[in-house]
Amino acid sequence: LLANGVLTTVLLMILALAIGFILSIFLTLCTYLHIKPLTWLINLYTFFIRGTPLLIQIFLIYYGSSQFIALRMSFWWVLFKHPFGCAVMALAINTSAYSVELFRGAINAIPKGETEACKTLGMSKLQMFSKVILPRAFRMALPAYSNEVIIIMKSTTLASTITLMDLMGVTNKLIAQTYETIPLLCVAGVVYLILNLIIIKSFKKMEGHFMKGWVRTT
Numbered sequence: 001l002l003a004n005g006v007l008t009t010v011l012l013m014i015l016a017l018a019i020g021f022i023l024s025i026f027l028t029l030c031t032y033l034h035i036k037p038l039t040w041l042i043n044l045y046t047f048f049i050r051g052t053p054l055l056i057q058i059f060l061i062y063y064g065s066s067q068f069i070a071l072r073m074s075f076w077w078v079l080f081k082h083p084f085g086c087a088v089m090a091l092a093i094n095t096s097a098y099s100v101e102l103f104r105g106a107i108n109a110i111p112k113g114e115t116e117a118c119k120t121l122g123m124s125k126l127q128m129f130s131k132v133i134l135p136r137a138f139r140m141a142l143p144a145y146s147n148e149v150i151i152i153m154k155s156t157t158l159a160s161t162i163t164l165m166d167l168m169g170v171t172n173k174l175i176a177q178t179y180e181t182i183p184l185l186c187v188a189g190v191v192y193l194i195l196n197l198i199i200i201k202s203f204k205k206m207e208g209h210f211m212k213g214w215v216r217t218t
Contacts, residue, residue: 005170006191012084012166013153016091020152023092024099025134031104032129042100049097055158057094062086062162087159095152102144106137146203153195167191 027045030038049057065071065080072081079085110133118128138145160169171188175181 001170001174002167002187002191005165005167008084008165008169009153009156009167010195012087012091012156012159012164013149015088016156017095017149017152019088019092020095020099023096024103027096027100028103028107028134029129031100032107032133033125046097046100049094050101054090054094054155055161058087058090058158058162061090083159083162083164086162087156087164091152091155091159094155095148098148098151099145102141102148103134103137106141107133109140110136142203142207146199149199149203150196153199154192 027042031042061080062083065086071077079089114132114136115128118132123131156166157168159166160172163169165173167188171184175184178184
């Protein structure tokens with residue numbers, strides 16, 4: 001049961017981070033293009049998501065999505081009718097709002113000389129963003145983004161509140177059956193520590209890889 005819970009937790013984290021990363025890149029592009037209505041909406045989106053607890057967002061999606069008849073009749077209901085899909089979307093939306101701010105800050109930290117050089121070469125804004133700005137910003141934001149990944153991993157524990165049998169959900173179920181509270185919580189804590197260690201080591205290797213690539217190019 002615990003192994004199945006760990007698998008569910010890892011899958012939940014990976015899917016949420018993947019969807020959230022794609023969404024954050026799209027939102028970052030929209031803000032980079034300086035389209036005022038879109039920028040205003042994105043700022044409102046990030047303000048709302050970052051300003052409200054993740055638990056409320058999970059409840060809103062899980063309990064609130066069924067209130068919309070159009071959603072229940074659409075293809076998307078296949079995703080939202082299950083707690084796993086609701087948890088993935090809630091975590092993805094949450095991480096995208098924080099990641100947008102990380103990437104925007106990294107873009108603003110890029111020296112203006114690099115963007116001026118791109119303009120001199122005749123690059124369009126989309127070419128500059130995809131080939132120069134985004135890769136450079138991702139390298140700069142990588143240490144901070146690793147913290148965001150760890151936060152999302154630990155935030156998966158909230159998915160158990162909507163009956164999802166992730167690691168925390170299975171742990172709570174076993175505690176209710178056996179009353180072995182401390183041993184089971186310690187086991188769950190150790191598993192989260194191991195996952196945390198794997199994430200840290202992976203990002204350290206990524207940072208070293210990017211640093212070696214940067215040294216070669218310079």
